[in-house]
Amino acid sequence: NAGVMQNPRHLVRRRGQEARLRCSPMKGHSHVYWYRQLPEEGLKFMVYLQKENIIDESGMPKERFSAEFPKEGPSILRIQQVVRGDSAAYFCASSTRADREGYTFGSGTRLTVV
Amino acid sequence: GENVEQHPSTLSVQEGDSAVIKCTYSDSASNYFPWYKQELGKRPQLIIDIRSNVGEKKDQRIAVTLNKTAKHFSLHITETQPEDSAVYFCAAGDNFNKFYFGSGTKLNVKP
Numbered sequence: 001n002a003g004v005m006q007n008p009r010h011l012v013r014r015r016g017q018e019a020r021l022r023c024s025p026m027k028g029h030s031h032v033y034w035y036r037q038l039p040e041e042g043l044k045f046m047v048y049l050q051k052e053n054i055i056d057e058s059g060m061p062k063e064r065f066s067a068e069f070p071k072e073g074p075s076i077l078r079i080q081q082v083v084r085g086d087s088a089a090y091f092c093a094s095s096t097r098a099d100r101e102g103y104t105f106g107s108g109t110r111l112t113v114v
Numbered sequence: 115g116e117n118v119e120q121h122p123s124t125l126s127v128q129e130g131d132s133a134v135i136k137c138t139y140s141d142s143a144s145n146y147f148p149w150y151k152q153e154l155g156k157r158p159q160l161i162i163d164i165r166s167n168v169g170e171k172k173d174q175r176i177a178v179t180l181n182k183t184a185k186h187f188s189l190h191i192t193e194t195q196p197e198d199s200a201v202y203f204c205a206a207g208d209n210f211n212k213f214y215f216g217s218g219t220k221l222n223v224k225p
Contacts (some may be wrong), residue, residue: 033212035215058115103213105159
């Protein structure tokens with residue numbers, strides 16, 4: 001049973017380009033959470049999704065950021081027109097609703113905007 | 115919303131000594147408190163957690179205590195080893211939909 005898979009592990013984008021980060025949850029998990037971690041800081045909640053639904057996006061910046069979790073395929077975090085301040089590690093976690101154990105995090109995508 | 119504060123930000127101990135990291139939270143609705151260990155460049159990994167109906171939980175050298183009235187919880191690591199060196203994060207959550215993380219404690223265990 002593979003863990004939470006994120007790709008790419010490292011992503012370099014020039015300012016103004018788009019970044020697409022992918023997350024495949026653990027088998028049997030239908031809940032996905034995205035967090036952002038700036039250097040030397042803790043993780044900050046961004047968005048919580050279930051299949052085809054955004055449940056809570058209270059941590060998402062109002063502009064340029066979007067997320068989806070389609071019926072088929074991985075969850076996607078999309079950042080349009082990236083800026084230097086978007087450089088961070090983006091972690092995805094998954095869970096089952098009935099499972100109140102802590103999240104299993106993916107290995108993260110480290111986005112660098114140059 | 116919830117606010118989680120974590121202290122100290124850095125902690126240096128001698129191998130074999132104990133380490134204690136403390137967190138406070140603000141939202142009385144929070145009822146689940148996990149602790150994560152993160153090594154440099156790696157994912158956060160759950161090391162222990164506690165629910166609000168429990169005051170203390172222990173797993174080998176690691177223990178967590180929770181004081182609901184005071185809204186604080188602590189991580190205790192005994193007999194520290196160099197491989198315990200990492201950044202530790204506390205978190206608070208409710209209804210298991212999102213966690214609020216502390217700012218992290220960088221633990222250095224000196225051999």
